[in-house]
Amino acid sequence: MSTLMKGNFTPAQAVESAPQQADSLEQRFEKEALKKLGGSIAFVAKKKVLWGDEVDNQDATE
Amino acid sequence: MAKILFINPVVREEDDPRHVPYGIALLAAIAMREGHLVQVYDENAWRKGPQVLHSVFNADRWDVIAIGGITTAYGSIKNIVRQARRECPQALIVLGGGVLTSLPREMMGFLPEVDVGVVGEGFITFPEILAMLDAGGRDWASIDGTISRTADGGLFISGQRALLEDLDTLPYPAWDLFPLEEVYFPNSQVLFSEEGMLAKRRLDINMSYGCSLVCKYCYHLGIAGDMRYETDANEDIQVAFDQPKNYTRSIRYHSPEYVVGLVKYAREKYNIDFVVFLDENLMTMDQYSKRTWMSEICRLWVEAGLQPTCLRDGIEHDEQCTGVHWSGTSHATLCNPEILKTMRNAGCSHLVYGYESFARHVMKTIGKGATPQTNLRSFFWTLEAGIRPIPNQIIGFPNEDFAAIYDNMEAWKKLGIVVKPFFATPYPGSEWFTVYRNRILEQYDGDLESYLLDLGDATRITAVISHNFNAVELLGLRELMLNFDYKRIRAYEQYWRNNHGIKDGAPSTLYREPVQEVAVTKITQQKVATG
Ligand code: B12
Numbered sequence: 001m002s003t004l005m006k007g008n009f010t011p012a013q014a015v016e017s018a019p020q021q022a023d024s025l026e027q028r029f030e031k032e033a034l035k036k037l038g039g040s041i042a043f044v045a046k047k048k049v050l051w052g053d054e055v056d057n058q059d060a061t062e
Numbered sequence: 063m064a065k066i067l068f069i070n071p072v073v074r075e076e077d078d079p080r081h082v083p084y085g086i087a088l089l090a091a092i093a094m095r096e097g098h099l100v101q102v103y104d105e106n107a108w109r110k111g112p113q114v115l116h117s118v119f120n121a122d123r124w125d126v127i128a129i130g131g132i133t134t135a136y137g138s139i140k141n142i143v144r145q146a147r148r149e150c151p152q153a154l155i156v157l158g159g160g161v162l163t164s165l166p167r168e169m170m171g172f173l174p175e176v177d178v179g180v181v182g183e184g185f186i187t188f189p190e191i192l193a194m195l196d197a198g199g200r201d202w203a204s205i206d207g208t209i210s211r212t213a214d215g216g217l218f219i220s221g222q223r224a225l226l227e228d229l230d231t232l233p234y235p236a237w238d239l240f241p242l243e244e245v246y247f248p249n250s251q252v253l254f255s256e257e258g259m260l261a262k263r264r265l266d267i268n269m270s271y272g273c274s275l276v277c278k279y280c281y282h283l284g285i286a287g288d289m290r291y292e293t294d295a296n297e298d299i300q301v302a303f304d305q306p307k308n309y310t311r312s313i314r315y316h317s318p319e320y321v322v323g324l325v326k327y328a329r330e331k332y333n334i335d336f337v338v339f340l341d342e343n344l345m346t347m348d349q350y351s352k353r354t355w356m357s358e359i360c361r362l363w364v365e366a367g368l369q370p371t372c373l374r375d376g377i378e379h380d381e382q383c384t385g386v387h388w389s390g391t392s393h394a395t396l397c398n399p400e401i402l403k404t405m406r407n408a409g410c411s412h413l414v415y416g417y418e419s420f421a422r423h424v425m426k427t428i429g430k431g432a433t434p435q436t437n438l439r440s441f442f443w444t445l446e447a448g449i450r451p452i453p454n455q456i457i458g459f460p461n462e463d464f465a466a467i468y469d470n471m472e473a474w475k476k477l478g479i480v481v482k483p484f485f486a487t488p489y490p491g492s493e494w495f496t497v498y499r500n501r502i503l504e505q506y507d508g509d510l511e512s513y514l515l516d517l518g519d520a521t522r523i524t525a526v527i528s529h530n531f532n533a534v535e536l537l538g539l540r541e542l543m544l545n546f547d548y549k550r551i552r553a554y555e556q557y558w559r560n561n562h563g564i565k566d567g568a569p570s571t572l573y574r575e576p577v578q579e580v581a582v583t584k585i586t587q588q589k590v591a592t593g
């Protein structure tokens with residue numbers, strides 16, 4: 001029986017853990033870095049970076 | 063027999079899950095005792111999200127989906143009940159706990175998926191709902207302690223549920239239904255004492271209900287005699303809590319035999335090495351039992367062989383030590399050196415004190431029944447007994463001013479206190495939520511739900527109730543306090559005085575309300591210790 005749900009009877013269907021649940025290396029790194037944030041500990045939250053070519057390119061060349 | 067799915071929602075997402083939800087564990091045990099079929103899915107422990115919840119909801123045909131928690135679990139509860147309604151249209155969705163109890167009508171409005179709310183204590187109300195369901199009934203309004211929906215789309219609050227008198231009739235919590243080995247035991251550590259730090263197999267126990275004090279930022283979940291039903295001008299029942307000059311409490315505690323029996327059972331069954339007592343204020347109970355309760359628990363603790371060997375043999379604690387260490391909450395004015403020593407001998411490693419402030423004028427207004435002097439006294443008594451006092455501090459009280467800030471910094475320096483204070487936060491159910499409700503809503507564009515979603519640990523700033531400082535000032539001042547940066551605080555005080563037209567030498571405050579003395583107006587004691 002699945003250990004995700006626990007009880008006093010066996011449910012009709014077992015509950016499976018979704019396979020992709022473990023944190024990726026990127027997630028693990030960002031979580032750990034966040035705990036120590038400050039001073040030289042700074043990082044880029046990769047999923048949140050949006051490259052808006054026009055505006056950003058303009059800024060880069062101005 | 064009803065098929066019940068309990069779900070524990072996510073709370074304090076930023077930290078690892080550390081606490082088996084004691085209320086749900088008891089309700090699950092009660093439901094099983096009554097012969098129902100029970101499963102628990104602990105989303106707070108697993109944090110697996112909607113995909114796994116989908117499997118959970120479809121694992122069987124649930125008659126009841128039961129969920130509950132504290133106010134800060136609201137965001138998680140909202141997502142879970144929405145999904146539950148979509149995936150299990152047949153199930154009765156029941157919500158309980160502090161989140162519902164503090165704002166029953168508002169919660170039922172925010173969460174249309176919920177069929178029945180359990181207001182306050184669930185020990186009798188919840189099994190009565192299950193029994194009615196089994197009998198084919200749906201007349202929730204006839205069960206005390208509920209809020210339910212009427213045929214015309216309104217809400218009905220039934221009679222107030224009386225609190226359970228004999229707590230010892232409760233079964234032991236259904237710890238087996240939670241992922242102890244997988245999640246909770248690996249997160250046993252409590253970084254408040256050496257013994258807590260080395261804990262490997264910790265469980266939590268709540269051995270009493272109630273607190274005789276009336277701190278205005280505190281809420282007692284409607285299970286401490288703190289809740290009153292009042293009829294408003296429209297003849298509607300409103301659920302009320304502490305209000306200025308109107309406080310009620312009921313003091314209840316398990317017998318020392320029940321407590322030690324439960325710890326012994328947990329030791330034998332799970333090999334626990336540490337217990338966190340969740341009680342709001344152990345010292346209230348000790349005082350109300352005429353100083354018999356705590357010492358009897360300690361005597362039985364030693365007699366049952368639970369005393370840690372380090373204390374028995376008078377040696378330093380290390381990983382070889384066997385026995386059960388424990389921690390709890392104390393109160394500056396209600397503790398005394400004798401009981402602290404007795405507690406240490408039985409294995410107490412640390413005690414949380416809500417010292418809150420070392421400023422006399424602030425302490426006078428918060429309802430704590432303590433002063434900077436009693437704070438100091440208890441601090442040294444506790445250290446002398448060999449117990450670590452955990453000195454909680456709060457800033458941002460309504461009358462917090464520069465003088466209070468300096469008083470606190472002085473005390474921290476003198477006592478070696480290393481602390482990052484909480485911000486005074488008016489959680490729903492507290493007196494200051496009621497008093498400052500409009501002011502809180504102004505800070506959230508009138509939207510109560512967005513305030514609830516913003517609430518988390520009081521180490522983060524949310525609604526400000528200080529008359530003197532805004533959110534930016536409080537955040538900045540706290541940072542400077544931690545660094546003992548008197549120079550910049552003084553410089554800012556000058557700037558602040560100029561802005562508010564307050565001359566040097568005059569109190570640095572805009573707070574004008576009279577300081578009212580507070581005391582509980584009615585206390586009932588429901589369980590007398592047998593020891
Ligand atoms: C353990 C605990 C926690 C745990 C989480 C508990 C959990 N899983 O729900 C942790 C450590 C995470 C926690 C954190 C905080 N907590 Co806390 N916590 C407690 C504590 C010590 C014990 C709770 C408990 O088990 N009580 C005993 C059981 C039996 O009561 P219960 O769970 O409420 O269950 C009963 C009823 O409410 C109801 N019920 C509950 N659930 C359900 C479900 C259903 C379906 C039904 C029908 C009924 C029902 O029936 C049960 C039996 O009567 C209480 C103090 C206390 N002694 O109660 C404070 C308390 C709940 N916490 C409180 C506070 C203020 C906080 C913090 C905000 C403090 C802070 N640091 O800033 C944080 C918030 C963290 C965050 N970011 O979200 C307040 C109230 C909060 C609120 N407004 O709801 C309390 C009351 C302490 C106090 N007096 O100030 N807390």
Ligand code: SF4
Pocket residue numbers: 273274275276277280281342343393416430
């Ligand atoms: S002493 Fe603690 S539990 Fe009691 S009212 Fe004050 S904050 Fe709440």
